[in-house]
Amino acid sequence: MDPLLRKLYGIRKEDIADYEKYLMLGGGTRPAPTIIRGKGVWLTDIDGKKYIDCTSQSWAMYLGFANEEFNATITEHLKNASHIHQGFDTPSRFMLAKKLAEKAPKKINRVSFTVGGAAAVEGGMKIAIKNRENAQEFITLYDAYHGTTLGVMGSSWVSTKSSGKFMGGARFNRLTRQFVRVPNPYCYRCPLELKRENCGMICLKLLKITIEKAVNGPVAGLIMEPLQASGGQIIFPKEYLEGARKICDDYGIPLIWDEIQTYCRIGTWFASGYYGVEPDIICLGKGLGGGFPIAATMISDDLEGFSPDTEELHTFANNTVSQVAALKQIEMLEQGILDNCNTMGNYLGGELTKMRKDFPRMGDVRQAGLHIGVELVRDPVTREADAELLQAVRNYAMENGVIFGVGGMLKNVLKVKPPFIITKEECDIILEVLRRALKHAGL
Ligand SMILES: Cc1ncc(COP(=O)(O)O)c(C=O)c1O
Known part of the structure; x- marks a missing residue:
């Protein structure tokens, strides 16, 4: 491996403070892990921990990470x-x-x-x-x-x-x-x-x-x-x-x-x-x-x-x-990946909608392809936004290997927007972690 890359991939957690002070950050939801590499829909952080990335990094990585053909x-x-x-x-x-x-x-x-x-x-x-x-x-x-x-x-x-x-x-x-x-x-x-x-x-x-x-x-x-x-x-x-x-x-x-x-x-x-x-x-x-x-x-x-x-x-x-x-x-995308975006999007959208029966505080599920949002609310009738619940869900999911996006003016919209190459098994992991996160938050 190129010595520069070896040094770069070998960065240690304890070195970070030394580097961090040189950065000036604007937006972006924090805290967030330090990412070293990715493969498919999975990211690996500095501790070797793996996550399914439902943010596609600014929603941009349609083919996921390190796609060999690409x-x-x-x-x-x-x-x-x-x-x-x-x-x-x-x-x-x-x-x-x-x-x-x-x-x-x-x-x-x-x-x-x-x-x-x-x-x-x-x-x-x-x-x-x-x-x-x-x-x-x-x-x-x-x-x-x-x-x-x-x-x-x-x-x-x-x-x-x-x-x-x-x-x-x-x-x-x-x-x-x-x-x-x-x-x-x-x-x-x-x-x-x-x-x-x-x-x-x-x-x-x-x-x-x-x-x-x-x-x-x-x-x-x-x-x-x-x-x-x-x-x-x-x-x-x-x-x-x-x-x-x-x-x-x-x-x-x-x-x-x-x-x-x-x-x-x-x-x-x-x-x-x-x-x-x-x-x-x-x-x-x-x-x-x-x-x-x-x-x-x-x-x-x-x-x-x-x-x-x-x-x-x-x-x-x-x-x-x-x-x-x-x-x-x-x-x-023409060779099937756009189709997969629709198939997996509809699957996730359908399953999330079904989940609302068990978790009515998932106030609304909005899905078009893999452009998915779930409004978390304090009460499905009043629709009062619950930003705290979203933070709790995001933090639990992050600890348990799924990165969700956060959005909406009231900071209560959970975003599920993974790369288009996601499989049904990976969608099931996302759904399971979300279920556990909602239960963990007391729902
Ligand atoms: C709908 C929309 N328009 C414009 C932009 C700005 O794009 P950029 O950050 O590449 O300038 C964004 C970025 O999030 C966006 O979501």
Whole structure:
């Protein structure tokens, strides 16, 4: 083994304090183990303890860890090329753009690559502004998350939560003001406290009123996740997406879907396959490169795209390793792994729903592919969120070899989003550990 790697893998627990002081961390749920390696859906920490990872590390590792077929392609490619400047063409960029366009809604055929999800959303914003004369302000949804760069921070809950709780993105308000929020169709916890049966989709009416009365000048775009992830694994009613599409058409507003978490994870290549509704701009990131950094902005044929030497230039926008990784992952997803995402997702979703009989404080189970959230509540009738229960469950599960994600504005949504290669036996381990964790918490 390379001596550098030997040293790196040989790091001891007692050495950590020496290193830790040099780091400056922002987000991420702590405490968390120090991870040394992974294989399949399993991670191994510094003590040699193994965990099934239901977070897929920021939900991004669709093929799991150290996938041999995937890694063989990448290491072979690395012998030839890695980073190439955006101004040069590469076969991998040509092929990935074509492949993504083939999978995307019919009208979405042009792709611009970048490095991170937030930059991809900003790319979508630039396209929208370019196509809407005098428009500067965007509409986003309550509980949205589109990243933390200064360009998008104001669109995300990281800034909203600041009201009275913590500063978060609000500290940077002067630079992040170009967003107006509208209520999200979070039907389990309607922000307007209405019941789905008789709400008349008032959130769509509010969207319309906001466009007419609350935005300065024409609206540059409606930015939304088609299924809110960070906000609490919130699956929107199809009716809302159809209605939002119609309103955007009526007012000539570009509809921007942030598919950074939905791409493939909800069981379809793009969310249009799930909802039957098509946006004008799609932003991708996270899982696109199977763990390698790559993101993309995709646009409709009706929109004017980026021009040479103007709005969009990033040093690592043409990383051929990430592009090969994205292509190889698509090939493997086509060969059955996307099907497995659906099969295992439906299995987990079904079993979690059944578990609610024994554990009614699992207030709601929301599943689309392997994009799964469970709301933990103090009482299924009042739906009062139980963040303490979630912490207790997460800690017990971590001790017992399963890492769950934590989410939702009330920090009570358990996230179950493992890699797509998970087996039924591994799903059963997750379910069993969750059952034991809930019992251990006194349920
Ligand atoms: C829906 C969504 N949009 C945007 C982002 C930001 O992506 P990145 O962290 O790569 O900038 C995230 C990250 O969690 C996300 O979940």
